Amino acid sequence: MTPPLSYFDNAATTKPMYVPPHLTADLWGNPGSPDQLGTHSKEQLRLAKLQIAQQFGLPGAENVIEVCSATEASNLVLASNWDLIVSTGLEHEATLRTLQKGKKNVLILPNYSNGLINIPESLPLIEKALTRDNMKILLSVIYANNEIGTVQTPGDLAQLKRAMLIRSNVVRVHLDIVQAVGHIPVSLAERGNLFFVDYASISAHKWHGPPGVGLLLSKDHSMLQPLMFGGAQQGGLRPGAEHCALVAQAAFVLQTILPQLVTLVPRMQNYSRRIMTVLQPFVDNGLVIITGHTQQRNVNHVSFCVAYGDSTQIIEQFNSCAICVSSGSACSGTKATPSHVLLACSVPARFLRGAVRITSSMQTSDYEVTRVCRVLRLILTQHQNEIKPSALS
Ligand SMILES: Cc1ncc(COP(=O)(O)O)c(C=O)c1O
Numbered sequence: 068m069t070p071p072l073s074y075f076d077n078a079a080t081t082k083p084m085y086v087p088p089h090l091t092a093d094l095w096g097n098p099g100s101p102d103q104l105g106t107h108s109k110e111q112l113r114l115a116k117l118q119i120a121q122q123f124g125l126p127g128a129e130n131v132i133e134v135c136s137a138t139e140a141s142n143l144v145l146a147s148n149w150d151l152i153v154s155t156g157l158e159h160e161a162t163l164r165t166l167q168k169g170k171k172n173v174l175i176l177p178n179y180s181n182g183l184i185n186i187p188e189s190l191p192l193i194e195k196a197l198t199r200d201n202m203k204i205l206l207s208v209i210y211a212n213n214e215i216g217t218v219q220t221p222g223d224l225a226q227l228k229r230a231m232l233i234r235s236n237v238v239r240v241h242l243d244i245v246q247a248v249g250h251i252p253v254s255l256a257e258r259g260n261l262f263f264v265d266y267a268s269i270s271a272h273k274w275h276g277p278p279g280v281g282l283l284l285s286k287d288h289s290m291l292q293p294l295m296f297g298g299a300q301q302g303g304l305r306p307g308a309e310h311c312a313l314v315a316q317a318a319f320v321l322q323t324i325l326p327q328l329v330t331l332v333p334r335m336q337n338y339s340r341r342i343m344t345v346l347q348p349f350v351d352n353g354l355v356i357i358t359g360h361t362q363q364r365n366v367n368h369v370s371f372c373v374a375y376g377d378s379t380q381i382i383e384q385f386n387s388c389a390i391c392v393s394s395g396s397a398c399s400g401t402k403a404t405p406s407h408v409l410l411a412c413s414v415p416a417r418f419l420r421g422a423v424r425i426t427s428s429m430q431t432s433d434y435e436v437t438r439v440c441r442v443l444r445l446i447l448t449q450h451q452n453e454i455k456p457s458a459l460s
Contacts, residue, residue, distance in 0.1 A: 176227075268283055357369075
């Protein structure tokens with residue numbers, strides 16, 4: 068008998084949480100219409116946005132711009148009128164491709180192989196890139212990496228901002244916090260851990276909310292320019308009728324899970340530790356490298372590369388045991404080229420095609436972790452037996 072599916076691809080998407088239908092049943096009115104239903108939807112949308120804003124330490128509903136994905140949220144920030152965008156080689160495609168396509172002046176900061184930004188090397192590069200005073204500068208960084216799990220140090224990012232403020236008073240910081248929400252406390256409040264952040268992209272489908280709801284958290288929209296043109300919704304920054312019911316669902320889920328982080332985080336950390344324990348002997352004999360930072364990483368995230376491994380084959384082996392894992396980024400699909408993040412982390416060539424990512428969630432059970440550990444050990448042992456020991460030395 069086939070076992071029930073064990074889902075370990077929660078960095079790609081998460082199973083939506085049950086939201087009592089009565090909470091959103093009457094939110095189908097157009098919030099732009101002055102009729103009774105529209106007015107009700109408008110007010111509920113405002114309340115939902117306010118709840119979301121407050122979860123991130125922001126004061127008002129107007130600090131939340133509803134879009135359809137985190138990709139769109141990041142595009143909205145990046146496409147505005149910056150003289151210089153400072154970013155990293157570790158970004159999600161939503162940022163990376165936008166930077167590649169745009170004709171903007173971009174500085175890519177160096178990083179260590181563990182995925183942390185190399186601050187000592189970055190500071191002189193920033194100084195050099197600021198060729199005149201008061202350039203409009205955006206620092207855009209992925210906070211918790213989707214492929215390798217590394218979580219940047221807030222103090223380091225604040226230091227980068229301070230270095231830019233020396234020559235400009237128009238410096239803004241955008242963080243992609245898509246993978247952090249539901250795992251790492253995030254506050255953009257004055258005394259919060261990310262107090263220096265001006266914009267943050269989030270996506271409800273990454274934290275058991277509904278798909279199709281991206282949100283841009285923004286302290287001040289004055290530097291932002293719309294990507295689309297149409298009605299006056301959301302101050303004209305993002306025209307088009309809002310999805311009141313979906314935003315209300317997203318707010319409900321966020322309010323349900325964030326207060327539970329205190330208990331959820333140790334549980335997910337324990338799961339990750341158990342999976343890492345299975346990997347350790349294979350790390351010791353050179354078959355596997357852990358990608359990303361060994362300590363400063365997202366709590367639910369285990370990522371590694373197998374020497375001379377083939378991600379597609381490994382994922383298929385897990386699939387055949389009814390376990391879903393992935394190779395790194397869901398957005399890279401089945402592309403044959405090695406991941407830009409692994410390249411930026413100088414992962415040796417023999418490991419580049421063997422990337423595996425195992426990500427748990429608050430819905431993951433102890434039994435499922437036991438299963439994934441057993442199957443992982445079997446797959447790696449089999450692979451080890453297939454390659455010559457001399458290839459690993
Ligand atoms: C770190 C990160 N940023 C951005 C995105 C894009 O999110 P969305 O699917 O909402 O566009 C993802 C999704 O994989 C992600 O992991």
